Amino acid sequence: MPAARRRALISILITAGMVGGTALFIFWAVHSPLQVQRFLVRLVMISLIIFLAILFMRYFALLWFAYLQHSEKTIRAGGEASSFMPPVTVIVPAYNEAEVIDDAIEALLGLDYPVYEVIIVDDGSTDTTVTLARQWEGRHGHAEVRVFTKANGGKATALNSGIAQAKYSFVLCIDADSSIEPQTLRVVMPHFEDPSVGAVAGNVKIVNRDHWLARLQALEYIEGLNMPRRAQGFIGAVNIVPGPVGVFRLDAVHEVGGYDVDTFAEDADLTLKLITNGWKIIYEDSAITWTQGPTSLVDLIQQRYRWTRGILQAIRKRKQILLRPFPDFPLWLSAMEMAFEGVVWPVLNVYAHLFFAVVALLYGMGELLLYWWILLTLLDLVVALITVSMEEEELGLVPYAVIYRFFFILFLDVTKTLAAVEEAFNLGMDWGKLRRISLTQGAGKG
Amino acid sequence: MNVIDLLILIIVVTILVTIALGVMTYIAYKLRMARKPATSDDETIAARYFVLHKPPLDATDPTEADAS
Numbered sequence: 131m132p133a134a135r136r137r138a139l140i141s142i143l144i145t146a147g148m149v150g151g152t153a154l155f156i157f158w159a160v161h162s163p164l165q166v167q168r169f170l171v172r173l174v175m176i177s178l179i180i181f182l183a184i185l186f187m188r189y190f191a192l193l194w195f196a197y198l199q200h201s202e203k204t205i206r207a208g209g210e211a212s213s214f215m216p217p218v219t220v221i222v223p224a225y226n227e228a229e230v231i232d233d234a235i236e237a238l239l240g241l242d243y244p245v246y247e248v249i250i251v252d253d254g255s256t257d258t259t260v261t262l263a264r265q266w267e268g269r270h271g272h273a274e275v276r277v278f279t280k281a282n283g284g285k286a287t288a289l290n291s292g293i294a295q296a297k298y299s300f301v302l303c304i305d306a307d308s309s310i311e312p313q314t315l316r317v318v319m320p321h322f323e324d325p326s327v328g329a330v331a332g333n334v335k336i337v338n339r340d341h342w343l344a345r346l347q348a349l350e351y352i353e354g355l356n357m358p359r360r361a362q363g364f365i366g367a368v369n370i371v372p373g374p375v376g377v378f379r380l381d382a383v384h385e386v387g388g389y390d391v392d393t394f395a396e397d398a399d400l401t402l403k404l405i406t407n408g409w410k411i412i413y414e415d416s417a418i419t420w421t422q423g424p425t426s427l428v429d430l431i432q433q434r435y436r437w438t439r440g441i442l443q444a445i446r447k448r449k450q451i452l453l454r455p456f457p458d459f460p461l462w463l464s465a466m467e468m469a470f471e472g473v474v475w476p477v478l479n480v481y482a483h484l485f486f487a488v489v490a491l492l493y494g495m496g497e498l499l500l501y502w503w504i505l506l507t508l509l510d511l512v513v514a515l516i517t518v519s520m521e522e523e524e525l526g527l528v529p530y531a532v533i534y535r536f537f538f539i540l541f542l543d544v545t546k547t548l549a550a551v552e553e554a555f556n557l558g559m560d561w562g563k564l565r566r567i568s569l570t571q572g573a574g575k576g
Numbered sequence: 577m578n579v580i581d582l583l584i585l586i587i588v589v590t591i592l593v594t595i596a597l598g599v600m601t602y603i604a605y606k607l608r609m610a611r612k613p614a615t616s617d618d619e620t621i622a623a624r625y626f627v628l629h630k631p632p633l634d635a636t637d638p639t640e641a642d643a644s
């Protein structure tokens with residue numbers, strides 16, 4: 131049996147096992163003696179209170195640190211503007227990106243920056259990516275485009291190839307399906323005047339907002355990804371420099387050996403390596419890149435499955451860090467947050483909601499569920515309003531907070547839970563390829 | 577059925593349907609991956625290793641054809 135089919139079969143069996151096990155547990159609980167039922171209901175209630183307490187503390191901590199980062203940036207912006215603008219190498223790994231490569235290169239050539247080069251690393255594409263990219267080769271004013279091709283080996287090897295060819299001391303790694311804003315390098319590079327800064331994470335936004343699923347992702351990126359990055363940026367320990375936009379000090383990358391090829395979240399893995407080596411990782415919210423969000427549920431699951439397993443692989447490589455809060459507290463905090471968000475929170479979220487729904491249905495506690503929903507929805511609306519305002523984003527995203535938690539996040543957390551179980555079983559996986567549309571066909575930005 | 581009961585029903589159904597949808601979509605994703613054409617393991621292993629290409633010091637032509 132082909133490996134892919136075997137893996138799929140095992141995945142489906144694991145999924146069926148978990149669903150069946152959960153259903154059996156619920157069946158047993160409902161038919162157990164009254165005292166056991168009372169105990170279980172009490173346990174569910176206590177779990178939900180703990181869940182609520184963790185949620186409030188998490189939001190409070192993230193918003194507080196995000197606010198401090200925002201204030202610090204505002205104060206810094208009022209001071210003298212930095213003129214630190216060394217040459218930069220932009221690396222674009224590409225695999226079968228024919229639909230979007232022209233848009234990507236055109237956007238890169240429009241960067242408002244004195245000197246930079248663009249290296250396209252074709253990772254063994256089977257479409258016309260290389261042919262299209264080579265049409266851009268050569269000098270374009272202050273920028274130079276170079277194109278390399280290599281045998282297919284995955285994004286990490288493509289990035290390493292690009293890094294090996296880089297002429298300059300700073301590299302901007304982006305995805306081929308992303309469209310970077312012209313001011314990105316100008317706002318990022320001043321951070322590197324601090325010699326302890328190893329990398330700067332940019333602000334990833336969803337561009338194709340004509341689809342409801344993409345609009346939910348747009349809100350998620352603002353509230354669920356960029357807001358935590360702001361908070362982490364305040365302590366200089368952003369735990370993931372995102373693939374679509376990350377600027378690195380080349381010395382730092384060489385020091386940690388470049389991208390490893392043993393995880394499916396090479397961005398998270400490299401970031402953790404940098405933090406482990408004592409480098410500061412900063413977040414710059416003005417370094418904006420627009421990327422496409424999946425517009426089908428299966429494509430979305432595919433993306434999040436890879437993210438979850440990749441992040442867990444990166445954590446697994448350094449699991450000893452989780453047991454040592456000192457001497458490197460920011461590193462420990464970053465790793466704990468990744469483990470918590472990657473495994474603990476999704477599992478808690480799915481089972482808490484499932485058992486609460488069952489308890490509400492079978493034991494007449496529906497009103498409690500309603501108050502719970504109202505409380506969480508109000509919290510989500512407030513957080514959405516704060517984070518959308520902080521990012522000066524479109525207010526039309528805020529109403530999506532009503533279905534954000536009880537549909538969108540819950541839906542994704544099912545995948546994260548199942549992916550975490552597969553990672554625990556060390557099941558094999560491969561990249562898959564998301565469908566792309568040309569950015570000029572998508573909705574306008576913002 | 578009053579408004580409160582209706583809201584409760586909507587919330588319960590939404591939670592249960594969302595979890596079920598998540599599981600079914602996950603299975604659909606796995607089935608899609610199972611139908612992909614298989615790639616040879618040897619090709620994948622070989623492709624992970626690449627030859628580091630150092631352009632000659634006197635190279636001035638910005639056009640590169642190959643990384644290996």
